[in-house]
Amino acid sequence: MTKYIIKRILLAAVTVLVICAITFFLMHAVPGGPFNREKALSEATIAALNARYNLDKPVGQQFLLYMQNLLHGDFGVSLKNGREIKDIIGESFPISARLGVSAMIVALVLGTVFGSTAALMRNKLPDRLIVFFSTLFTAVPSFILATLLLLVFCIKLQWVPVWSANSNNYLLPVIALSAYPMAYITRLSKTSMLDALSQDYIRTARAKGVSKLKIIFKHALRNSLIPVITYAGPQIAYIITGSMVIETIFTVGGLGSKFVSAINNRDYTMIMATTIFLATLMVIANLICDLLYKLVDPRIKYE
């Protein structure tokens, strides 16, 4: 187990390093320096600026300096508004995190509830309805669902106010963000629940006379949750990228919408910093899920 954990952590560290390197060198390949303005600066000024931001050094050395700064929590400054990116992430990430974590919880809880219900009431009406909707929702891109929700509930019916900085209404963004993972988890937990229900230990428990509720909650549900955990890792990645779109549509001021506007404004330092930040987050989330999976199910072999 210890060997496996060390191996996984090392792989994660290498991945983060690769991500940083790819991001840095790609961004360096973009023609035009950060000081290309409409009004040409004098050569002396440019040289001074380059020296100030270490741009006169060889690329390899610049990369090392950048990594050193990253490790100290210094992401540099945004090219567009000159603010410290550290501060931008600091104030917008909690909003995104709140949105993402709520969506994840909703998806996991409702997904397993729906999935288990469908498995327990196999081939009856609730099962058919759940299967129908989960198949449907895996085919709807999140931005379309979000725009439709906005159109129907905010504009036509006016039940929910459009998001603004002080209203903090997370209802619609959370629904839009959690729909796809919820549909997927529903399908996943239905099959794993059916699988668990057909196991020998369930028959034994039933033969012993254990009550039906206890069988479902203690024996079947617990075992059916294992495959769901494996899927939680990729779902976190989905939620992080999905939140970019959802936040833009609902004008939530989180990191996702900041990232999208950075892309549209070609704010290279911001794109670079946010990519590294979010990518590291995803790698860590995947690492935790993998380790958790091995911890929950001791039957799984460590390579």
Place this chain on the structure above:
Amino acid sequence: MDQNNTPKKNPLSMQLDLSKFSDASFAPATEEEKRQQDVMSESTTFFKDGMRKLFKNPLATCSLVLLAIILVTIIVAPMIVPYRYEEILSVNGKRDKGAKNLAPFTYSEMEQQYIENGGKRFPHIFGTDEQCRDYFIRVIYGTRISLFIGFFASIIVLIIGMLYGSVSGYFGGRVDLIMMRIVDIIYSLPDMLMIILLSVVLNELLHFESGTIFARLGTNMISLFIVFGLLYWVGMARLIRGQILSIKENEYILAARSIGATPGRIIRRHILPNCLSVIIISTALQIPSAIFTESFLSFVGIGVKAPMPSLGSLANSAREGLQSYPYKLIFPAIIICLIVLSLNLLGDGLRDAFDPKLKR
């Protein structure tokens, strides 16, 4: 056979007692007996059997029909509709400024007048957009682009993944170890972020001569293909490697190797045909995910180049006039959902028909 010639049977021997057989037992079979041996049902191939099972699945058949309808529509419609996707509407060579944001099946004032004077005007089935372009033909072209991207991206993934996976799986050992470590690292890269990053950078770096298909698609789509080629093949490579690891233990591979077949020939002739079902299924499921990715990128603002529509970019630009013209969102949205849904269902159907083991 002569009774006297048959050797006497030892009672404890397990050998056949030849004395029990008469000469008739060794006579050639009569015509009637031969006919009994005829195989009554037609022999079936793997492919035929799979297709038969597929057509028994109502959902998969429906999706197949739906996809066929969509395909026929996007091929035929541009021949019938007299507008082009980038064409700004005009009547008798004069720009029709009133044809902005028309509702479905309505005409602008200029067109109305033209019709009253005896002219013929093709109806705007989905109305027009904010730049006075026929929306129906834009949606048709958007569907074409989205399907093209989905299909082409899946082919790229298939080719690279197949080559990499089969080499890694066939040679095994240290080659496999190193190749799979590389796959592990690429696999754990966050793909969507890398796509965004690469698109942003390639946009600045790549320039195509105008007029070529590359220039019309725009650098964003080319970088999307490049990214698919660089990142998305790892899933396919893993899948095919796993298949090959199990297939190469079979006796017929050993036999082929012992008569001196080259590794390339063994992979091509014996191994790949045996993992065909897995390849077909995962390619079918790859197409909708590529369409999703494209629409996501178009939404973020790094999709196809401006006059060229895609379903994602149409849905994105429909957001601006959402309150007044919701149908502009509804049409592309429904088509994306229908395509993705039917491809998903078709993929599931293919999986059930061609590889029952894979069923989860």
